[in-house]
Amino acid sequence: MTQTTSAHHEDGAAPPAARFDAVVRAAVGQGLLGEGGPVAGFIDTEGVLASVGTLHDAFAATPGVLHTFAAKACSLIPVLRLLAGCGMGCEVASSGELRLALEAGFAASRVVLDSPAKTREELRLALALGVAVNADSLDELRRIDTLRDPATDSVLGLRVNPQVGGGAIGPMSTATDTSKFGVALRDPGTREAIVGAFRERPWLTRLHAHVGSQGCPLELIAAGVARTYELAGEINATLGVRQVTSLDIGGGLPVNFADETVHPAYADYVAALTAAAPGLFSGRYSLVTEFGRSLLAKNGFIGARVEYTKDAGGRRIALTHAGAQTATRTVLMPDAWPLRIGAFGPDGTPKGGPVLAQDVAGPCCFAGDVVAYGRELPELAEDDVVVLYDTGAYYFSTPWAYNSLPRPAVYGFRAAAGRDGRDRTVTFATVRDAQSMDAIAAESGLAHADALIERAG
Numbered sequence: 001m002t003q004t005t006s007a008h009h010e011d012g013a014a015p016p017a018a019r020f021d022a023v024v025r026a027a028v029g030q031g032l033l034g035e036g037g038p039v040a041g042f043i044d045t046e047g048v049l050a051s052v053g054t055l056h057d058a059f060a061a062t063p064g065v066l067h068t069f070a071a072k073a074c075s076l077i078p079v080l081r082l083l084a085g086c087g088m089g090c091e092v093a094s095s096g097e098l099r100l101a102l103e104a105g106f107a108a109s110r111v112v113l114d115s116p117a118k119t120r121e122e123l124r125l126a127l128a129l130g131v132a133v134n135a136d137s138l139d140e141l142r143r144i145d146t147l148r149d150p151a152t153d154s155v156l157g158l159r160v161n162p163q164v165g166g167g168a169i170g171p172m173s174t175a176t177d178t179s180k181f182g183v184a185l186r187d188p189g190t191r192e193a194i195v196g197a198f199r200e201r202p203w204l205t206r207l208h209a210h211v212g213s214q215g216c217p218l219e220l221i222a223a224g225v226a227r228t229y230e231l232a233g234e235i236n237a238t239l240g241v242r243q244v245t246s247l248d249i250g251g252g253l254p255v256n257f258a259d260e261t262v263h264p265a266y267a268d269y270v271a272a273l274t275a276a277a278p279g280l281f282s283g284r285y286s287l288v289t290e291f292g293r294s295l296l297a298k299n300g301f302i303g304a305r306v307e308y309t310k311d312a313g314g315r316r317i318a319l320t321h322a323g324a325q326t327a328t329r330t331v332l333m334p335d336a337w338p339l340r341i342g343a344f345g346p347d348g349t350p351k352g353g354p355v356l357a358q359d360v361a362g363p364c365c366f367a368g369d370v371v372a373y374g375r376e377l378p379e380l381a382e383d384d385v386v387v388l389y390d391t392g393a394y395y396f397s398t399p400w401a402y403n404s405l406p407r408p409a410v411y412g413f414r415a416a417a418g419r420d421g422r423d424r425t426v427t428f429a430t431v432r433d434a435q436s437m438d439a440i441a442a443e444s445g446l447a448h449a450d451a452l453i454e455r456a457g
């Protein structure tokens with residue numbers, strides 16, 4: 001589906017805070033948001049391409065970098081295909097994500113499989129396809145020993161946990177002393193065990209670390225990469241051969257959710273890496289990155305209809321269709337994942353007027369299903385639209401099936417400036433249809449509806 005509409009901007013270019021105003025208005029005008037579509041996700045196609053360009057530019061001086069996209073951040077085939085088309089690879093963490101990556105068109109040689117709990121079947125498939133695999137433990141390496149055909153094209157690596165500490169959000173910090181990920185590098189005897197594991201396996205040529213995601217400062221991530229870089233040097237020196245030839249440095253660049261500005265930038269990260277591990281970019285090792293949130297978050301938003309408003313105990317509450325099913329992290333951990341919210345009228349134009357502290361709640365049947373508490377916004381009313389900004393990664397693309405709420409539709413859009421720079425033409429393309437009631441029934445056991453009924457005789 002492709003739909004086009006025009007929107008008007010008084011000042012020519014949209015100011016940063018109004019980056020998506022024309023898109024919201026067009027979405028309402030075309031019926032993508034409203035009675036027929038109470039909640040939907042939107043992806044700025046050109047914005048994604050621009051973010052990929054910034055990533056490539058930041059690492060441009062370094063030969064042999066494979067930038068993979070962490071599929072979990074936006075597990076939608078059209079998005080993955082867009083990324084495959086602009087030179088990205090793909091990091092996957094399950095059979096499902098592997099399937100999506102292959103359907104999207106990534107060559108197996110540009111796919112990397114992580115995950116702390118790979119089954120034998122997943123490993124067999126990855127090795128047969130030639131997908132790179134980062135083993136998460138020494139036990140997994142022993143499993144690979146039994147499954148690996150010497151002729152496999154898969155690059156094989158080992159994930160380490162450099163144990164450099166956590167960031168501001170505990171559950172996003174993967175390099176704490178007790179993290180479940182990787183081989184805990186600073187635990188007694190581990191370094192020697194890792195060197196031994198490489199000695200026994202000449203085919204093991206990569207080290208992997210992903211220090212953490214949102215909430216981890218650049219310096220912490222860079223310190224973890226530096227420890228991994230040093231380990232690679234130690235392995236190669238001890239073995240007397242250049243066995244480790246590549247480093248997968250993970251993703252994790254944090255995103256600024258407080259306002260429209262993009263920071264830190266990839267260039268800041270490259271600077272932090274250069275300071276922490278000056279030899280990292282020398283070309284001695286080819287590099288793999290696995291960014292997710294930093295490529296997509298600011299290039300997407302959720303739009304949702306306000307169904308009702310009410311007052312309770314002196315508090316105004318707007319009941320919308322954007323709740324835990326699509327903003328799961330924010331609802332379950334509101335302090336860690338605050339989102340900027342925009343208020344729009346029933347025609348999709350930004351609301352003005354005096355602001356009022358309001359709770360913006362969702363449709364789910366538990367009291368905590370609130371995406372913002374006491375937020376100062378123009379007074380919301382039935383039929384208005386709220387926008388949850390910076391939700392292009394890990395939000396609408398990975399919904400939660402609670403209350404059998406349908407997975408929301410997702411649309412990509414392109415917004416081109418008109419001839420005089422004032423009119424902006426917005427073109428939408430369906431990325432994912434809203435989940436149908438038939439699909440909900442099917443995934444809820446419809447085919448086995450009688451399974452628990454005792455049959456007579």
Ligand SMILES: Cc1ncc(COP(=O)(O)O)c(C=O)c1O
Nearest residue numbers: 070210213251252290291292293
């Ligand atoms: C192994 C691995 N790589 C990359 C990522 C992507 O991280 P981010 O989206 O913060 O860039 C994750 C996120 O969980 C991860 O676990």
